[in-house]
Amino acid sequence: MLFHIDFKTGKSPYLQLVDQVRYAAASGALRAGEVLPSVRQLAEELRVNRNTVAKAYAELESQGVIESIPGKGCFLKETDTPFTRSARLKLLAKDVDDAVVTAHHLQIDGDALLALVKERLAYFAAKAALDNE
Amino acid sequence: MLFHIDFKTGKSPYLQLVDQVRYAAASGALRAGEVLPSVRQLAEELRVNRNTVAKAYAELESQGVIESIPGKGCFLKETDTPFTRSARLKLLAKDVDDAVVTAHHLQIDGDALLALVKERLAYFAAKAALDNE
Amino acid sequence: MLFHIDFKTGKSPYLQLVDQVRYAAASGALRAGEVLPSVRQLAEELRVNRNTVAKAYAELESQGVIESIPGKGCFLKETDTPFTRSARLKLLAKDVDDAVVTAHHLQIDGDALLALVKERLAYFAAKAALDNE
Amino acid sequence: MLFHIDFKTGKSPYLQLVDQVRYAAASGALRAGEVLPSVRQLAEELRVNRNTVAKAYAELESQGVIESIPGKGCFLKETDTPFTRSARLKLLAKDVDDAVVTAHHLQIDGDALLALVKERLAYFAAKAALDNE
DNA sequence: GTGGTCTAGACCACA
DNA sequence: GTGGTCTAGACCACG
Numbered sequence: 079m080l081f082h083i084d085f086k087t088g089k090s091p092y093l094q095l096v097d098q099v100r101y102a103a104a105s106g107a108l109r110a111g112e113v114l115p116s117v118r119q120l121a122e123e124l125r126v127n128r129n130t131v132a133k134a135y136a137e138l139e140s141q142g143v144i145e146s147i148p149g150k151g152c153f154l155k156e157t158d159t160p161f162t163r164s165a166r167l168k169l170l171a172k173d174v175d176d177a178v179v180t181a182h183h184l185q186i187d188g189d190a191l192l193a194l195v196k197e198r199l200a201y202f203a204a205k206a207a208l209d210n211e
Numbered sequence: 212m213l214f215h216i217d218f219k220t221g222k223s224p225y226l227q228l229v230d231q232v233r234y235a236a237a238s239g240a241l242r243a244g245e246v247l248p249s250v251r252q253l254a255e256e257l258r259v260n261r262n263t264v265a266k267a268y269a270e271l272e273s274q275g276v277i278e279s280i281p282g283k284g285c286f287l288k289e290t291d292t293p294f295t296r297s298a299r300l301k302l303l304a305k306d307v308d309d310a311v312v313t314a315h316h317l318q319i320d321g322d323a324l325l326a327l328v329k330e331r332l333a334y335f336a337a338k339a340a341l342d343n344e
Numbered sequence: 345m346l347f348h349i350d351f352k353t354g355k356s357p358y359l360q361l362v363d364q365v366r367y368a369a370a371s372g373a374l375r376a377g378e379v380l381p382s383v384r385q386l387a388e389e390l391r392v393n394r395n396t397v398a399k400a401y402a403e404l405e406s407q408g409v410i411e412s413i414p415g416k417g418c419f420l421k422e423t424d425t426p427f428t429r430s431a432r433l434k435l436l437a438k439d440v441d442d443a444v445v446t447a448h449h450l451q452i453d454g455d456a457l458l459a460l461v462k463e464r465l466a467y468f469a470a471k472a473a474l475d476n477e
Numbered sequence: 478m479l480f481h482i483d484f485k486t487g488k489s490p491y492l493q494l495v496d497q498v499r500y501a502a503a504s505g506a507l508r509a510g511e512v513l514p515s516v517r518q519l520a521e522e523l524r525v526n527r528n529t530v531a532k533a534y535a536e537l538e539s540q541g542v543i544e545s546i547p548g549k550g551c552f553l554k555e556t557d558t559p560f561t562r563s564a565r566l567k568l569l570a571k572d573v574d575d576a577v578v579t580a581h582h583l584q585i586d587g588d589a590l591l592a593l594v595k596e597r598l599a600y601f602a603a604k605a606a607l608d609n610e
Numbered sequence: 611g612t613g614g615t616c617t618a619g620a621c622c623a624c625a
Numbered sequence: 626g627t628g629g630t631c632t633a634g635a636c637c638a639c640g
Contacts, residue, residue, distance in 0.1 A: 192325065
């Protein structure tokens with residue numbers, strides 16, 4: 079069971095799945111070209127309707143994270159974004175701002191936030207390196 | 212501006228507000244007995260319907276985080292379980308991980324991400340300084 | 345009735361709608377900032393399920409053509425693509441190739457195709473100019 | 478390669494093939510009595526399942542466009558209503574309009590579009606020349 | 611077996 | 626009133 083849905087958070091199940099697949103791809107748990115669980119199978123595992131999984135997969139395909147081939151399955155794509163660098167930085171800034179705001183609310187100062195970012199970067203790099211062995 | 216709503220995240224505005232008040236309370240940004248902004252004032256600041264703020268306050272009251280005294284306002288109750296620093300870092304790590312994952316998919320490397328975090332920290336600091344004048 | 349679905353073509357109703365909205369935007373029939381018909385209303389007009397219209401609108405939003413604001417409606421966005429020029433040319437080449445292949449199948453030579461492209465460009469430009477008066 | 482399937486368009490491969498055969502017949506690229514490629518050969522060329530080609534041929538036979546003689550092959554029947562040049566241009570205009578609309582949304586101007594059309598025409602011509610060697 | 615689409619009907623969050 | 630999400634169940638195209 080690579081993925082799991084939490085029905086209590088209030089976050090859409092399909093968005094949870096989207097995030098988890100993206101996370102798995104970034105951490106190396108899923109590799110480029112690898113096949114994802116089928117829609118039907120995953121829906122059963124997650125106790126969710128088929129459409130919900132299909133919606134998540136459709137979203138991931140529109141984001142360019144996976145490629146779905148009707149009749150065959152869904153596959154993780156090479157990461158290769160078509161966005162301009164400025165557009166990419168803008169998208170990323172949204173997530174960064176979320177973290178900065180949360181840090182502020184939690185009374186965690188900038189240096190501690192930067193240290194945390196470094197730690198998480200190292201963590202992901204280590205995980206991805208491990209999976210590449 | 213202690214609080215802020217993001218309309219694009221998919222998360223309910225009222226739930227965002229609930230979390231932010233809880234964070235502020237847990238981190239000490241708000242203290243026990245302190246008065247919260249009025250519903251109409253906060254609704255205006257956040258560009259949100261008054262019902263939305265009212266719903267968040269109602270939810271917070273039912274959670275025992277605040278106490279609403281009709282005609283006087285809403286007050287923060289004693290927090291008997293303030294978050295420890297490590298618990299707060301764990302919460303923050305969620306947001307940081309989101310940013311790290313997004314950076315990976317956007318093919319933005321760790322150094323550029325760190326630079327962006329510094330930039331956004333500086334931006335928010337400057338904004339806060341301006342608001343304090 | 346700006347839009348219309350043809351159930352006999354075999355093309356997905358939701359994709360037909362997507363194309364028609366894009367066409368309307370390109371030809372000036374819809375202007376930036378303008379509100380689109382509501383999901384419910386359009387579904388009724390087109391004799392289609394609400395979900396089908398919603399899916400088309402979701403696709404258009406992910407393409408950056410419209411912006412949907414929950415509780416308010418869907419609005420046509422300014423055209424401002426975040427893609428790199430090479431990515432854009434690649435996307436456009438797909439459509440151009442379709443036309444070139446069709447021309448070949450229909451035994452229409454290159455010069456006639458170029459003439460037709462010029463004519464259609466002029467047609468769209470004239471229509472957009474008309475709507476801007 | 479008279480025919481070609483696009484897997485990303487959302488249109489059924491078998492319907493694409495049906496249209497292309499009809500176009501070829503209507504435009505004179507295929508003549509009455511001429512034999513069509515065998516099912517297995519065409520399936521291999523188009524990288525498609527044999528069932529798909531068989532289905533297209535069955536559809537064409539039921540439309541009266543071709544005649545299938547078991548053990549011998551499929552033959553084009555007399556076309557009693559060949560498309561006029563203006564009808565063919567009208568069909569082609571659909572594809573051209575798609576390209577023009579896409580160019581608009583991708584903010585690619587008319588001159589660049591015309592240049593791209595010329596380039597793709599040259600590319601296909603070169604490919605065709607190579608195939609004829 | 612795979613993914614894609616559509617319908618019908620329900621509930622939620624928001625203005 | 627708006628859009629968003631989910632379920633249940635059906636059919637299609639494809640391999």
